[in-house]
Amino acid sequence: MATYVFSDVHGHRGTLDRLLERVSPSDDDSLFMLGDMIDRGPDPVGVMQVCRGLRNATVLMGNHEDLMLSFLEAPDEGMNQVNWEINGGISTRTGLAALPEGERVDLLDWVAHLPLYAYTFVGGRPYVMVHAGVRPGVRFERGAAPDPSREGEPVVAMGWSDDDLRALLAAQSPEDLLWIREDFWGTPTGLVDEQGEGPIVVAGHTPTPYLRGMADLPDRLPEDENGLCRMVKVGARAETGGVTDRWDIDCGAAGGAGFGNLLMLRLDDGLETYEPVREGE
Numbered sequence: 001m002a003t004y005v006f007s008d009v010h011g012h013r014g015t016l017d018r019l020l021e022r023v024s025p026s027d028d029d030s031l032f033m034l035g036d037m038i039d040r041g042p043d044p045v046g047v048m049q050v051c052r053g054l055r056n057a058t059v060l061m062g063n064h065e066d067l068m069l070s071f072l073e074a075p076d077e078g079m080n081q082v083n084w085e086i087n088g089g090i091s092t093r094t095g096l097a098a099l100p101e102g103e104r105v106d107l108l109d110w111v112a113h114l115p116l117y118a119y120t121f122v123g124g125r126p127y128v129m130v131h132a133g134v135r136p137g138v139r140f141e142r143g144a145a146p147d148p149s150r151e152g153e154p155v156v157a158m159g160w161s162d163d164d165l166r167a168l169l170a171a172q173s174p175e176d177l178l179w180i181r182e183d184f185w186g187t188p189t190g191l192v193d194e195q196g197e198g199p200i201v202v203a204g205h206t207p208t209p210y211l212r213g214m215a216d217l218p219d220r221l222p223e224d225e226n227g228l229c230r231m232v233k234v235g236a237r238a239e240t241g242g243v244t245d246r247w248d249i250d251c252g253a254a255g256g257a258g259f260g261n262l263l264m265l266r267l268d269d270g271l272e273t274y275e276p277v278r279e280g281e
Contacts, residue, residue, distance in 0.1 A: 001026075001028040001029060001030075002025070002026075002029045002030075002266050002267075002268050003029070003030045003031075003032070003120060003122050003266070003267045003268060004023065004025060004029060004030070004031045004032070004264050004265065004266055004267070005031075005032045005033075005034065005129060005202055005249060005264075006019070006031070006033055006034070006262065006263060006264045006265065007033065007034035007035060007036065007131070007203075007204030007205075007249050007250055007263075008034070008035070008036040008062070008204040008205065008207075008249075008250040008251075008253055008254060009033075009036065009037050009041070009047045009051075009253055010036055010037075010038070010040045010044070010047075010064070010088070010253050010254040011037075011038055011039060011040055011041020011042055011043055011044035011046075011047055011088075011091055011092070012041040012042075012047070012253050012260075012262065012277050012281055013041070013042075013043040013046035013047045013050060013281075014043070014278065014281035015253065015262050015276070015277045015278065015281060016047055016050055016262060017050070018275050019262050019264055019273065019275035020050075020054075020264075022273060022275065023264045023273050025054075025055075025056075027055055027056070028056075029056060030056050030057075030120070031054055031055075031056060031057040031058070032057070032058050032060070032118055032120070032129050033054070033057060033058070033060065034060050034062070034129055034130065034131050034202070034203065034204045034205075034249070035060045035061055035062020035063070035064070035065060035114075035131035035178075035204065035205075036062035036064045036065070036204060036205065036250075036254075037051050037059075037062070037064075037065065038064050038065060038068060038089075038092045039064045039067075039068075039084075039087055039089050039091065039092050039254075040088035040091065040254050040256075041091065041253070041254075041256075041277075041281070042091060042281060043091075043095065043281075044091055044092040044095055045092070045095035045096060045099065045107070046095075048107060048110075052110055058115070058118045058129075059114055060114060060115055060116065060117065060118060060129065060130070060131055061111075061114040061115065061116050061131065061178065062178065062204070062205070063131060063132065063178040063179050063205065064087060064088070064089075065111050065114065066178050067084045067087055067089060068084060068089060068092060068111070069108075069111065069112055070083070071083075071084045071089070072108065096108070116130070116131070116174055116177045116178065117129065117130045117169040117172070117177055118130075119162065119165040119166070119169065119199070120267075121155050121157045121162075122267040122268055123267075124157050125157060125158065125199075125200065126157050126158060126160045126165055126199040126200075127200050127201075127202055127267060128165060128168070128169065128191075128199045128200070128201045128202070129201075129202050129203075130172075130177050130201065130202075130203050131178055131203065131205050132176070132178055132179050132180045132181065132184065132203055132204070132205035132206070133177075133180045133183075133185065133203045133205070133206075133246070134168075134169070134176065134177070134180070134184060134189060134201055135173070135176045136183070136184070136187045136188065136189050136190055137190065138171050138172055139171065140167045140170070140171035141167055142160075142164045142167065143161075143163075143164070158197035158198055158199075159197065159198075160198060160199055165199060168191070168199075178205075179205075181205070181206050181210075182214050184201075184203070184246065185211055185214050185215040185216075185234060185248070186214055186215060186216055187216070188216070188235055188237070188239065188240065188245060189201055189235075189245050189246065191245060192240040192241070192243050192245040193239075193240070193241065194239060194240070194241050195241050196240060196241025196242060196243040197241070198240075198243075198245070200243070200244070200245055200246070201245065201246050201247070202247045202249060202267075203246070203247070203248060203249070204248070204249055204250035205250055206248055206250055207222075207250050207251070207252040207254065207255065207260075208222035208229050208230065208231060208232045208248050208250060208251060209222045209229060209252065211232055211234070215232070215234045215246075216234065216235060217234060217235050217236055217237060217244075218232045218233070218234050219233040219234070219236065220232060224274075227258075227259075228251075228252075228258075228260070228261045228274070228276055229250075229251040229252035229255075229259065229260060229261050230251055230261065230263070230272070230274065231247060231248060231249045231263055231265065231272060232248045233246070233247050233248075234247070234248065247265075249263050249265055251263045251274065253277050255277075256277055257276070257277050257278055257279045257280075257281075260276070260277040261274040261276050261277065262274065262275045262276075262277070
């Protein structure tokens with residue numbers, strides 16, 4: 001039983017199909033998709049349909065899904081149309097228009113109810129998963145009353161319970177969870193202590209080459225030997241026990257062939273499986 005994370009497919013269904021075929025998650029594995037299924041690539045509707053159909057998957061809202069919903073809910077309001085179109089929304093809008101009305105309404109209703117965050121425990125480590133990041137320094141209450149809707153005892157790892165993680169994430173603003181960039185990648189979260197214990201935040205949204213000049217203490221260059229994007233871990237320092245507290249898994253698929261990869265990261269052992277975006281897909 002493994003736990004996989006991926007993000008920011010941006011309409012490249014062919015690339016996603018090949019990546020899923022290579023990784024071949026089992027029925028017992030868990031998957032987390034951190035948003036931005038849509039826009040820019042040629043088949044954003046297909047990507048949404050694939051992600052929706054994944055077994056044991058938690059799919060999060062991304063800022064591009066948020067842009068789409070804002071336009072569809074109020075197409076004549078303010079800059080909704082312009083904001084979506086300049087961010088690559090035309091391919092998504094075209095794909096949605098080609099769907100039968102019932103399928104379109106059903107798919108959009110699913111997107112509208114996607115969560116903004118998730119968390120899990122793997123190998124004794126808590127992981128927080130969001131689209132863009134979290135704002136450091138936001139106050140929240142640890143050791144709060146357990147969630148009465150959850151069955152069984154709370155999971156605890158490194159002194160963090162799932163109730164603690166839920167409180168941390170509930171205290172964040174939706175705007176930050178979907179859009180934050182510099183203030184997240186440039187600042188320690190404060191969640192990992194001097195013993196290296198605490199939750200690591202895994203996020204997408206920011207293509208890893210953008211971290212240059214933005215992120216503190218990246219662990220490596222954002223491009224591989226072929227010039228394609230790869231994940232970057234950020235923030236290892238004495239105050240975190242040498243642990244990187246922020247992981248960027250947006251490997252630039254939005255940039256297309258010659259620049260972008262899709263990554264499937266296995267949290268259990270850190271295995272990185274990449275599939276490059278090809279011309280025309």
